[in-house]
Amino acid sequence: MKFERRDLLLIVGLLLFMIGLIPFMAPVYAVVIVTIMYFVIKVFVGKRRKSIQKDVGAGICMECGSKLLDMKCTSCDQPSS
Numbered sequence: 001m002k003f004e005r006r007d008l009l010l011i012v013g014l015l016l017f018m019i020g021l022i023p024f025m026a027p028v029y030a031v032v033i034v035t036i037m038y039f040v041i042k043v044f045v046g047k048r049r050k051s052i053q054k055d056v057g058a059g060i061c062m063e064c065g066s067k068l069l070d071m072k073c074t075s076c077d078q079p080s081s
């Protein structure tokens, strides 16, 4: 898992959430819940990013914005003859 600046915000948010949980339960449980939440969010974000990459595919043509197929644009790279 790559550590990003976004993760820092997530950790800060979860820490605040953990502090909010402590009055209602033992600190150990609050830590466990927040740790589980952290990994669930990480997996969710990773999956969503993968699905976006899959959607974009190999990339987008710089000329027309079409999807690239086998590193070739489906509109621009057609034989001109």
Ligand SMILES: [Zn+2]
Binding pocket: 061, 062, 063, 064, 065, 066, 073, 074, 075, 076, 077
């Ligand atoms: Zn193109």
